[in-house]
Amino acid sequence: MAKKPASSKTSAKSAAKLTPPVLAGADIGGETPHKADAIPPDADISFSYAGPQGPAGETHQSAEGDIATLTTQNGIPVADDQNSLKQGARGPTLLEDFHFREKIFHFDHERIPERVVHARGYGAHGFFELTDSLADVSRANIFQRVGERTPAFVRFSTVAGSKGSFDLARDVRGFAVKLYTQEGNWDLVGNNIPVFFIQDAIKFPDVVHAAKPEPDRNFPQAQTAHDNFWDFISLTPESLHMIMWTMSDRAIPRSYRTMEGFGVHTFRLINDEGKSTFVKFHWKPKQGLQSVVWNEAVKINGADPDFHRRDLWDAINGGDFPEWELGVQLFDDAFADSFDFDVLDATKIIPEELVPIRVVGRLVLDRVVDNFFAETEQVAFCTQNVPPGIDFSNDPLLQGRNFSYLDTQIKRLGGPNFTHIPINAPKCPMAHFQQDGHMAMHNPKGRANYEPNSWGPTQGGPRENPARGFRSFPDVADGTKERVRSESFADHYSQARQFFVSQTPIEQKHIVDALVFELSKVERPDIRSRTVSHLVNIDAALAAKVADGLGLPLPDAAVAARKPITDLPPSEKLSIVKNGPASFKGRKLGILVSDGADASILKALLAAVESEGAVFEIVAPKIGGVVLSDGTSVAAKHKIDGGPSVLFDAVAVVVSAEGASLLALDAAARDFVTDAFAHCKFIGISAEAEPIFSKAGIADDLDEACLPLMQPKDAGTFLKACRALRHWPRELTVDLDAS
Ligand code: HDD
Numbered sequence: 001m002a003k004k005p006a007s008s009k010t011s012a013k014s015a016a017k018l019t020p021p022v023l024a025g026a027d028i029g030g031e032t033p034h035k036a037d038a039i040p041p042d043a044d045i046s047f048s049y050a051g052p053q054g055p056a057g058e059t060h061q062s063a064e065g066d067i068a069t070l071t072t073q074n075g076i077p078v079a080d081d082q083n084s085l086k087q088g089a090r091g092p093t094l095l096e097d098f099h100f101r102e103k104i105f106h107f108d109h110e111r112i113p114e115r116v117v118h119a120r121g122y123g124a125h126g127f128f129e130l131t132d133s134l135a136d137v138s139r140a141n142i143f144q145r146v147g148e149r150t151p152a153f154v155r156f157s158t159v160a161g162s163k164g165s166f167d168l169a170r171d172v173r174g175f176a177v178k179l180y181t182q183e184g185n186w187d188l189v190g191n192n193i194p195v196f197f198i199q200d201a202i203k204f205p206d207v208v209h210a211a212k213p214e215p216d217r218n219f220p221q222a223q224t225a226h227d228n229f230w231d232f233i234s235l236t237p238e239s240l241h242m243i244m245w246t247m248s249d250r251a252i253p254r255s256y257r258t259m260e261g262f263g264v265h266t267f268r269l270i271n272d273e274g275k276s277t278f279v280k281f282h283w284k285p286k287q288g289l290q291s292v293v294w295n296e297a298v299k300i301n302g303a304d305p306d307f308h309r310r311d312l313w314d315a316i317n318g319g320d321f322p323e324w325e326l327g328v329q330l331f332d333d334a335f336a337d338s339f340d341f342d343v344l345d346a347t348k349i350i351p352e353e354l355v356p357i358r359v360v361g362r363l364v365l366d367r368v369v370d371n372f373f374a375e376t377e378q379v380a381f382c383t384q385n386v387p388p389g390i391d392f393s394n395d396p397l398l399q400g401r402n403f404s405y406l407d408t409q410i411k412r413l414g415g416p417n418f419t420h421i422p423i424n425a426p427k428c429p430m431a432h433f434q435q436d437g438h439m440a441m442h443n444p445k446g447r448a449n450y451e452p453n454s455w456g457p458t459q460g461g462p463r464e465n466p467a468r469g470f471r472s473f474p475d476v477a478d479g480t481k482e483r484v485r486s487e488s489f490a491d492h493y494s495q496a497r498q499f500f501v502s503q504t505p506i507e508q509k510h511i512v513d514a515l516v517f518e519l520s521k522v523e524r525p526d527i528r529s530r531t532v533s534h535l536v537n538i539d540a541a542l543a544a545k546v547a548d549g550l551g552l553p554l555p556d557a558a559v560a561a562r563k564p565i566t567d568l569p570p571s572e573k574l575s576i577v578k579n580g581p582a583s584f585k586g587r588k589l590g591i592l593v594s595d596g597a598d599a600s601i602l603k604a605l606l607a608a609v610e611s612e613g614a615v616f617e618i619v620a621p622k623i624g625g626v627v628l629s630d631g632t633s634v635a636a637k638h639k640i641d642g643g644p645s646v647l648f649d650a651v652a653v654v655v656s657a658e659g660a661s662l663l664a665l666d667a668a669a670r671d672f673v674t675d676a677f678a679h680c681k682f683i684g685i686s687a688e689a690e691p692i693f694s695k696a697g698i699a700d701d702l703d704e705a706c707l708p709l710m711q712p713k714d715a716g717t718f719l720k721a722c723r724a725l726r727h728w729p730r731e732l733t734v735d736l737d738a739s
Pocket of ligand 1: 115116117118121155156157173174175176189190191195196200201202204263264265346379380381397400401404405408409
């Protein structure tokens with residue numbers, strides 16, 4: 001007799017025990033019948049997909065009330081989502097299990113290629129409101145009627161890191177804005193830095209390859225501190241202006257909410273008469289500019305790699321909607337001809353002192369996404385998307401971008417129909433004869449799918465409209481066909497110097513520190529030295545400090561393609577410190593508490609935080625919170641080792657004597673105060689907190705930005721002081737490099 005298969009050892013009785021429900025405490029519905037008649041047979045179900053919960057109306061009873069019935073993608077109700085279909089309880093899984101197959105197939109196909117650059121990003125919805133009509137210079141529909149709102153979607157990003165990298169890389173930030181105007185989508189795909197590394201798009205793959213992880217070892221991730229990047233930079237002097245920005249605190253913003261955005265290139269505005277005006281676009285945050293310091297950034301990346309996305313999510317969900325003004329710099333050919341630099345060169349700014357900014361609108365972000373993948377991941381920006389009234393200049397970087405973005409979206413989103421995805425679809429009427437392809441959702445109706453045709457207005461489809469349609473500005477160009485860079489692009493150092501001399505001394509120090517840090521990670525001395533040879537052309541003192549920091553003899557100046565202009569005046573607008581916020585609004589105070597902490601002080605502090613429009617988070621020895629001196633309980637947001645002070649703009653320590661002596665023994669509590677001190681933050685200190693500071697070794701160093709919280713009235717004084725955000729003079733006392 002044949003041996004009995006192993007599966008038969010499981011009796012029908014024991015198998016029955018394993019049928020649903022099997023998850024302890026989970027109510028998966030089990031017996032309730034599917035309401036097959038919930039969707040009327042004549043219902044329009046073309047867009048009735050209601051997400052993973054199933055179609056609205058498909059409900060059954062659970063312990064918590066009505067609950068949606070789980071279905072397959074085809075709407076077939078699922079009875080058991082815990083077990084695959086088997087031949088016997090321990091037998092093989094059957095090919096017949098369509099629910100299992102569909103679920104696994106779909107899972108296997110969940111990923112799409114990440115963006116080749118700007119892979120890690122975070123988006124939010126909002127609106128643009130026109131505050132000053134630009135009808136005089138542009139016929140763009142969005143710029144006509146003051147007070148009119150245009151829906152917007154914005155995606156912020158880092159550039160070099162992968163999707164799963166950390167938020168506080170030292171990197172440029174993308175600031176991409178999609179405006180769903182009544183005459184088509186306008187994508188203003190900018191950065192938080194107004195210049196770029198290269199002048200011609202043909203060099204884009206090179207600069208990106210050099211910045212990304214090195215190809216043989218695939219590290220370092222999300223960092224420019226490696227040989228390949230600095231090798232390329234030191235061989236590409238046009239990048240030096242951008243390097244000054246990326247080595248400044250601009251590259252480590254405190255929040256997406258506290259950075260500027262720039263369209264970078266010179267664009268054109270075209271009015272009803274067809275007249276062209278050159279324009280540069282600026283987004284100015286109402287929140288003011290703010291960055292973190294490098295040592296803080298490194299620690300934030302460990303404590304909360306999602307620091308920026310969490311900040312945006314929390315602010316919007318908390319009703320503190322970030323806002324930016326749209327500013328335009330308008331200029332004509334005469335200015336362009338007289339300017340020291342070429343307005344088509346994306347490695348140059350036009351200082352606001354030369355062409356002042358005219359504020360014409362505001363951008364408000366007031367809604368987080370419903371689904372990250374559907375919106376933030378699938379949003380597809382294309383620089384080519386400009387509505388009538390906005391046009392391109394001949395900037396060779398912009399011209400190249402107009403080719404690249406459409407191509408990348410077709411690859412990334414799987415075909416030419418990515419504009420059918422809701423986040424990319426225009427919100428204005430659209431009609432064209434482009435058809436078919438993968439995942440076509442909006443298919444033309446009627447008989448004609450070509451034009452011209454003889455099928456008349458109802459069957460014949462849309463027609464071109466010379467009066468309303470986009471017309472390219474009839475720019476006149478001549479010249480021989482050749483691969484050449486204009487001589488007018490040749491000055492690589494003057495504006496780099498102008499940026500450097502526009503910084504406050506502490507910001508200049510941060511640039512030196514950043515260069516020394518990055519170049520100290522470069523293994524080849526010749527690359528370090530070659531980089532410094534360019535700095536000599538920017539500022540002699542800067543070069544000397546960086547050479548000294550690297551322990552390197554000061555090299556000779558690199559040979560400059562054109563003699564730099566050394567007397568460009570400083571521009572106030574280029575400094576973060578000079579353009580910071582006037583208040584602590586929207587900032588976060590971290591409060592370290594212990595059992596028995598003075599309730600009146602803590603309550604006064606919370607009231608002061610609220611009246612300042614700021615937010616707070618409580619950090620405690622245990623996540624269960626603490627009991628204050630008056631017996632009230634306070635919940636904690638963080639256990640002390642999960643809530644380091646780097647997560648906050650300022651900190652307060654409100655503890656009892658017993659709490660202080662216990663916390664003084666805890667390394668995380670000591671780091672809390674030493675980091676806050678080293679990062680020049682304002683610190684509020686209650687009467688009993690001294691042992692923590694003394695054990696941390698900084699009790700004797702406390703300065704005027706370490707304010708006492710002895711009595712409730714001190715809370716207001718402390719919060720007002722926090723408006724300054726940092727006490728920069730302290731940095732010179734805590735940083736070896738500064739001496
Ligand atoms: Fe780019 C993405 C900004 C030059 C090619 N770029 C991308 C994003 C931003 C920028 C913000 C992310 C958009 C999003 O959130 O989805 N890029 C810039 C700026 C540039 C610039 C401000 C210079 C002024 N880019 C540039 C050049 C090229 C590209 C010269 C190619 C010739 N950029 C791309 C791309 C990306 C992209 C490969 C990757 C993912 C995507 O487009 O959607 O096409």
